[in-house]
Amino acid sequence: MFGAPSDSALIRRYYLYRATLSVGFITPIFTLFLLRSLTFTQVGMLSALYSVLSVVGEIPTGYVGDRLGRRASLLLSVAFTVGSLTGFVVSEGFLPYAVLYVLWALALTFRSGSMDAWLYDMLDQRLNTERFSHVRGKGDAVQNWTAAISMVAGGLLYGIEPTYPFIGAVVFNSLGFVSLLSLPKNRQYDGRSEDEPDRIDPREASRVIRDQLMRPPLRSLVLYCGLFYAIMGVGHTYVQPMAIETLTPYATSVGVQLPADTTSATATARSGEAGAAVALGLGLLYAVLTAISSAGGYYAGAVEDRIGVRRTVLLVPTVTAVILVVPTQLAVLALPMFAVMRTSVPLVQPIANGYINDHVEEVGRATLLSAVSMFYMTLRTPLALGAGLVADASTATTAIAMLGGVFLVIGGAVWLLGEVAPESRATIGEQSGPPVS
Numbered sequence: 001m002f003g004a005p006s007d008s009a010l011i012r013r014y015y016l017y018r019a020t021l022s023v024g025f026i027t028p029i030f031t032l033f034l035l036r037s038l039t040f041t042q043v044g045m046l047s048a049l050y051s052v053l054s055v056v057g058e059i060p061t062g063y064v065g066d067r068l069g070r071r072a073s074l075l076l077s078v079a080f081t082v083g084s085l086t087g088f089v090v091s092e093g094f095l096p097y098a099v100l101y102v103l104w105a106l107a108l109t110f111r112s113g114s115m116d117a118w119l120y121d122m123l124d125q126r127l128n129t130e131r132f133s134h135v136r137g138k139g140d141a142v143q144n145w146t147a148a149i150s151m152v153a154g155g156l157l158y159g160i161e162p163t164y165p166f167i168g169a170v171v172f173n174s175l176g177f178v179s180l181l182s183l184p185k186n187r188q189y190d191g192r193s194e195d196e197p198d199r200i201d202p203r204e205a206s207r208v209i210r211d212q213l214m215r216p217p218l219r220s221l222v223l224y225c226g227l228f229y230a231i232m233g234v235g236h237t238y239v240q241p242m243a244i245e246t247l248t249p250y251a252t253s254v255g256v257q258l259p260a261d262t263t264s265a266t267a268t269a270r271s272g273e274a275g276a277a278v279a280l281g282l283g284l285l286y287a288v289l290t291a292i293s294s295a296g297g298y299y300a301g302a303v304e305d306r307i308g309v310r311r312t313v314l315l316v317p318t319v320t321a322v323i324l325v326v327p328t329q330l331a332v333l334a335l336p337m338f339a340v341m342r343t344s345v346p347l348v349q350p351i352a353n354g355y356i357n358d359h360v361e362e363v364g365r366a367t368l369l370s371a372v373s374m375f376y377m378t379l380r381t382p383l384a385l386g387a388g389l390v391a392d393a394s395t396a397t398t399a400i401a402m403l404g405g406v407f408l409v410i411g412g413a414v415w416l417l418g419e420v421a422p423e424s425r426a427t428i429g430e431q432s433g434p435p436v437s
Contacts, residue, residue, distance in 0.1 A: 010126065013179065013182045013183050014119065015138065016179045017179040017182075018142050018143045019143060019145075019179075020175045020176035021173075021176065022143050022146040022147040022172070023085075023173065024147030024149065024153075024287075025150045025153060025168040026085070026166055027154065027290075028154055028155055028282040028285070028287075029155065029158045029162070029165055029240070029283070030240075031043065031237055031238070031239075032241075032282070034046070034097065035241070036092075037092055040241075040389075041388045041392050043388055044386075044387055044388015044389065044391070045385065045388065046094075046098060047234060048380075048381045049101055049102075049105075050101045050104060050105050050384075051377040053102055053105035053106070054108055054109055054373070054377035055374045071118065071180060073110045073114035074114055077106075077108070078107075078174070078176035078177055078180065081107040084101075084104040085170045085173065086170050087100040087103065088100060088163070089163045089166045089170070112373035116136065129358070132354040133350045136349075136354065137296075137301050137346070137347075137350040138297065139297070140294070140300070140346040140349070141297040141346070144293055144294035144297060145294050148288075148291045149287070150168070150169075150172065151284075151290060152284060153165075153168060153283070154283055155279045155281070155282055155283020155284065156280060156283065218359055219418070220418030220419055221420050223375075223418070224313065224314075224411055224418070225313060225348065225376075226372070227379055227410055227414070228344075228348070229345060229349070230377070230380035231383060231403045231407050232345050234383045234387050235324065235400050235403050236341065238387065238399050238400050239338055242395075242396040242397050243338070246327055246331040246334040285338070289338050289339050289342045290342060292342065293342035293346055295343065296343035296344065296345070296346035297347065299347070300348075300351055301350070303351070309355050310420065310422065312351050313352050313355075313420060316344050316347055317344065317407065317411060318412075318415075319340075319344075320340050320341065321404040323336070323340050323404070324337060324400050325401045327397055327401070328397055328398060334397075356372065383403065387399040387402065
């Protein structure tokens with residue numbers, strides 16, 4: 001459909017694709033949208049369902065990425081995303097939302113391993129794999145900048161009609177089809193390579209996972225970062241209600257009228273005009289936080305060059321977990337806590353993923369990265385259920401603090417007992433010899 005792009009044009013098209021992944025229209029109001037008809041426990045159940053389905057789907061969808069091609073897998077991801085967003089416009093209630101979460105989980109799993117595998121393979125073919133953290137990190141930044149702009153629009157649209165942000169997201173995310181078709185296939189899938197595509201059968205996929213993921217140097221890194229990503233993923237669900245709980249007194253002091261029950265996110269979500277005012281405020285808050293967080297992805301490569309992989313992946317999650325606990329004692333620090341939450345994952349993820357890519361072989365790369373995502377989602381499932389129960393029993397602020405405490409205990413144990421990201425760039429295949437059949 002498109003001519004072969006130059007190297008610089010290829011990177012720009014990748015950034016364009018990353019922009020279309022933004023769901024900024026719905027991000028600042030999504031939990032409020034759900035709380036119109038659900039409880040925190042039900043929201044936690046949906047999040048746990050999403051995690052379980054992601055676990056179940058990661059290996060087969062990663063296999064699709066290795067079998068049919070990374071770009072084909074990414075196109076399927078866009079289709080499922082658009083389908084899920086459309087469903088929120090026309091349905092309401094726990095069971096319909098559960099079906100839509102199935103589609104959302106499929107969208108994630110078809111993208112999770114294939115996106116990084118496509119980029120790494122393309123850099124390997126045309127540029128330099130050492131640029132992975134830089135390009136991936138700047139792609140995160142582009143996605144965040146796009147989200148920041150659309151978040152304000154999402155807050156405004158929610159005030160007019162709660163389903164309008166989803167309509168805006170459907171239109172915008174559909175552009176992903178066009179941006180993906182402008183990207184070339186990886187060489188082994190483009191029909192022009194003289195070599196056979198590096199495709200593996202399910203038995204080989206299992207062998208790749210066993211031999212490459214369950215040994216040093218990836219074992220401790222995947223556990224440590226997986227726990228961190230899981231906690232951040234669950235924690236983001238409670239940012240909107242936590243903002244209402246901690247920042248409402250400051251809003252009312254400047255004349256913003258909110259529900260009488262100022263500590264209840266569900267009351268705010270169901271309060272008509274007051275809910276609209278909060279949605280606009282959350283849109284602005286999220287836009288600012290997302291603009292700040294883009295620095296994490298943008299400077300990920302520079303941070304890696306300056307302090308190294310090991311120090312980054314050890315220190316950033318630990319500091320973030322400590323900050324999650326602080327607002328229970330001093331509510332005004334919720335704002336900087338939100339900023340740290342939004343910045344830490346975009347900073348750590350490109351660096352950690354680059355390290356993982358450096359330590360695996362090309363064959364089965366998408367399958368292996370999908371297996372890593374599957375592990376992250378396995379950790380997320382009990383955390384989602386537990387946080388929902390804690391939030392219903394106390395507050396969203398307490399639930400987020402609990403998540404920070406869990407990381408400090410378990411992540412600290414992994415740090416002390418395991419070797420997280422030892423400084424080596426040799427692949428596992430080089431370290432351990434021929435695969436065991």
